Amino acid sequence: MAAANEDEILEGFLCPICKADLKSATQLTNHFESLHQEEQDVLKSLKDIFGKAKKIILNNDDTELKETFDRALKFNSQEYYYPNEEQSIGVSRSSTDYFRGVRSARLERYATETNKLLIRLDKLVCNMPSEPNQRKAFEQEVVPWLDGSSVKLCPNCAKAFNLTRRKHHCRLCGSLLCHDCSVFLDLNVAKSIVDPSIPQTSTQPDQEVTEKNGLRLCEHCYNLIELRKQIQERRNAKTALVTAYEQMRSLMDQARPAVAMYEKMCQSLFDGETTYNLADVNAMRGKIGKLAEGIDLLSKQVVAHPAEPGTRQARLQNSIRQAAAHYIKEDLLSLRKLPTEAQIEEVRRERYERAQKQIQLERERRERERDWREEASASGSRLEQADIDENNPLIEQMNIIRGYIKDARKELRFEEVAILEANLKELKKEYQLQMLSHKP
Known part of the structure; x- marks a missing residue:
């Protein structure tokens, strides 16, 4: 404690020289040693003041005050560590219900507004005329536009409208905005949002979305529509397990007609036909082998996907792997053995001889039919x-x-x-x- 004058009383860890409040005894000591080294006598007197204060406190026999003073001295000398004191639980209050109420109201407001925008978007993209002149009237009929005759500034950027900065309207809410504040939504993307079954075919990356191939929207409406689009994509997103299973099923669908074609080609070779050759059948067999390798690899990825042992998902993954292995073994690896070149040549030779005999018989029949022709007509033909x-x-x-x-x-x-x-x-x-x- 130190007095600046008779009228003002200052309290705290004050420097005796510059009257600065240093907040703690350690800071006061460091301050005094660094800035007032020449006043060592004053520092000594400061320590004596602390000693006298301690003696006064000890003589008063105030236990709580003694402990407080000792903790302050240990803290200032960097020798004090907080003991593990047991603290009692104070007053607590749960804000979960309040948070849920505020959150539900906010989500309800955004959900209702987004649903209204989706209904308007559906009406716009499903019945939109192809001609530009009719399109503007149709958009204004679906969503009434605000009267902007008295509006002089853009509500978004606060820039004045003029000949170069014209007034435009959002196609979903009808509010006013300038061209620089407009955001254009691709028509193909808009159709995929209102009807998720339609495949999304957006414009080319180097093609800018303009008013001709898009809808002019304000930033608020565009953000709500984009958020709904992201939610749809997250819901329709497939996990790595589902993707691997679908790819495996696709390879199985390709393998079935390939196996049937292979059997048909083998039978053609055994019958001595010249429709296919041995190289064709070997190529088809190699294709089936690649399909078998792909099915085996994807089934291993399915069974290796993390799952709790003994759960329904783990049993399902093991069943998929066993079914794939059985299909590969029974249908893809047990293909019919191909005939040798000698067998093929022998069958084709016999088939050729039979065909020659039929041709000879047909030739003889036609020669008998031609005998009645007159010599003049025969020579002319x-x-x-x-x-x-x-x-x-x-x-x-x-x-x-x-x-x-x-x-x-x-x-x-x-x-x-x-x-x-x-x-x-x-x-x-x-x-x-x-x-x-x-x-x-």
């Missing part, structure tokens, strides 16, 4: 073989079909190969009959 081969449209069609077959084989479209081969056979048969009819 003879054509040179070279001219026939050059001008015959059947040969041109067969060459075109052979090109299509080659391209289909490269793309592994063997169903298309089978159809084209059947057409080629019909053309060959018709060409052979045509040659027989012109043979002298």
Whole structure:
């Protein structure tokens, strides 16, 4: 305690020299030692003051005051640590109900407002005319626009309207704004918001959304619509487990027709047909092997997904893995064994001999039918073989079909190969009959 004058009394840890309040004894000591080193006698007197004060307190036998003074001295000398004193619980009050009430009212207000905007957005994008002149009248009919005849400033940026800064209206709330404060919502994105079943096809990244391909909105309406869009995306977002399972099912759907096509191609080789060759069937077998590898890898990802042991999810993941392994073993790895080249050649030779016999019989039949023709008409119908081969449209069609077959084989479209081969056979048969009819 120190007195500045007779009328004013100052209290606290005051410096005897500059009368500065240092808040604690340690700060007072450090202050005095650093700024008033020459006043060592005064510092000594300051310590004597503390000593005298302590003696006075001890003589008064005030236990609580003694403990307080000792704690202050230990704290100032950096030797004091708070003991683990047991504290009693004071008055507490739960604000959960108040928080829920305020939160519910706020969410209800935003939800109601957002639903109104979605209803208006649905009316705008579903029945919007294609012509620009009709579109403006339609938008103003769905959402009435505010009268801005007396509005001189933009409510958002407070800039004055003039010839270069024209007045515009938000298409969802009808409020006034300038072009710089406008935000445009892509029409394709708007359609996907009001109808989540429609796939979202936004504009190109380098194409700016303007009034022609978007809706002019204020920032408040745009933020509410964007928030609803984000909520929809989070709800429709698929987890890694679901994604892996759907990819596995997609590969299974691709594998089933591939296995059926492989069996058909194998049977064609065993029958001696020339529709497919051994390279085609091996390519299809390799495709099925890749599908099996993909199914196996995705099923392992499904079973490796974290799940509590013994829970329904863990049992379901194990069942998916077992079903995938059984499908791979029974349907994809137990494919029919391919015939050898020697077996294929033997079957095709026998098939060729049978076909030659049929052709010979057909030739003999046509020769008997041609005997009744008169010699004059028979000689007039003879054509040179070279001219026939050059001008015959059947040969041109067969060459075109052979090109299509080659391209289909490269793309592994063997169903298309089978159809084209059947057409080629019909053309060959018709060409052979045509040659027989012109043979002298």
